[in-house]
Amino acid sequence: MRLLVHSGCFKKTKVNGQEEAYGLTAASTLLIKDKPYCLSPTVSVFVDPFFVAPYQSLSSWFKGAELTLWETVHGIKFWEFMNQNPGINQRFNEAMASDTEILTSFVVKAECKQIFEGLGSLVDVGGGNGSLSRIISEAFPGIKCTVLDLPHVVANLPEADNLKYIAGDMFQFIPPADAFLFKLVFHGLGDEDGLKILKKRRAAIASNGERGKVIIIDIVINAEEEEHELTETKFLFDIVMSVNATGKERTESEWAKLFFDACFSHYKITPIFGMRFLIEIYP
Numbered sequence: 001m002r003l004l005v006h007s008g009c010f011k012k013t014k015v016n017g018q019e020e021a022y023g024l025t026a027a028s029t030l031l032i033k034d035k036p037y038c039l040s041p042t043v044s045v046f047v048d049p050f051f052v053a054p055y056q057s058l059s060s061w062f063k064g065a066e067l068t069l070w071e072t073v074h075g076i077k078f079w080e081f082m083n084q085n086p087g088i089n090q091r092f093n094e095a096m097a098s099d100t101e102i103l104t105s106f107v108v109k110a111e112c113k114q115i116f117e118g119l120g121s122l123v124d125v126g127g128g129n130g131s132l133s134r135i136i137s138e139a140f141p142g143i144k145c146t147v148l149d150l151p152h153v154v155a156n157l158p159e160a161d162n163l164k165y166i167a168g169d170m171f172q173f174i175p176p177a178d179a180f181l182f183k184l185v186f187h188g189l190g191d192e193d194g195l196k197i198l199k200k201r202r203a204a205i206a207s208n209g210e211r212g213k214v215i216i217i218d219i220v221i222n223a224e225e226e227e228h229e230l231t232e233t234k235f236l237f238d239i240v241m242s243v244n245a246t247g248k249e250r251t252e253s254e255w256a257k258l259f260f261d262a263c264f265s266h267y268k269i270t271p272i273f274g275m276r277f278l279i280e281i282y283p
Helices: 001-004 040-046 049-057 058-063 068-073 078-084 086-108 131-139 193-206 226-244 250-259
Strands: 008-015 019-024 121-125 146-149 162-168 179-185 213-221 266-273 276-282
Touching: 001 008, 019 068, 040 086, 049 068, 049 226, 068 226, 078 086, 078 266, 086 131, 086 266, 086 276, 121 131, 131 146, 131 162, 131 179, 179 193, 193 213, 193 250, 213 226, 250 266
Parallel strands: 121 146, 121 179, 146 162, 179 213
Antiparallel strands: 008 019, 213 276, 266 276
């Protein structure tokens, strides 16, 4: 317990002025189930043996031909693994949803709310179980929200009047809309795949009379202007992306190159909280 207190997971206190006890801190409060803003599903996935195993196989990866450590250990790509393991896939989607629950209070209900005003339609690309789109659809009843994700992710999910789900592959087809939302999608993609997605969205906007935009919620590395611990956390996520997929975390200049190479003319970056930024890119 001394280590957990020192690291900020718990705090030491006194009961009745004498008996030593331990209490919750802001960090450990986030792990209580059935409470608002619970990150227990996220932590559970990140410490599970199936997720940790690739980090123990670096030497095998160096000697093999697989693109990622994940493939070295599990024999298949990350999303193929999820497709073949529905129980783990459900836990992973619950983890992403718990992250979204915290995020939405900043994106939909606070200073970023204006980015959705005036939109008639939105496609949440790789939106998982649609937790973010569901909140957007409730906050903005005039927006027709569509969640696009793989068949095993969106199967049997309940729809609403202005929320529907489409099973599909983002590299093959993304339905038309006024705006395209990508939450934590691009950091799982290398530059080549990211550029393919953005070029198709740029062409879709052009065919719509230059009306529309792309909304990205992701990590932006800004080591010169942020706290040491925050940059360290972003670098750790950079390792996670390279272990599980072929993605990476990007600096603003790396993001900008991706946007301009896809023929977008300008962008706007808004800090949300912690590691997360909201990026709007325009034709």
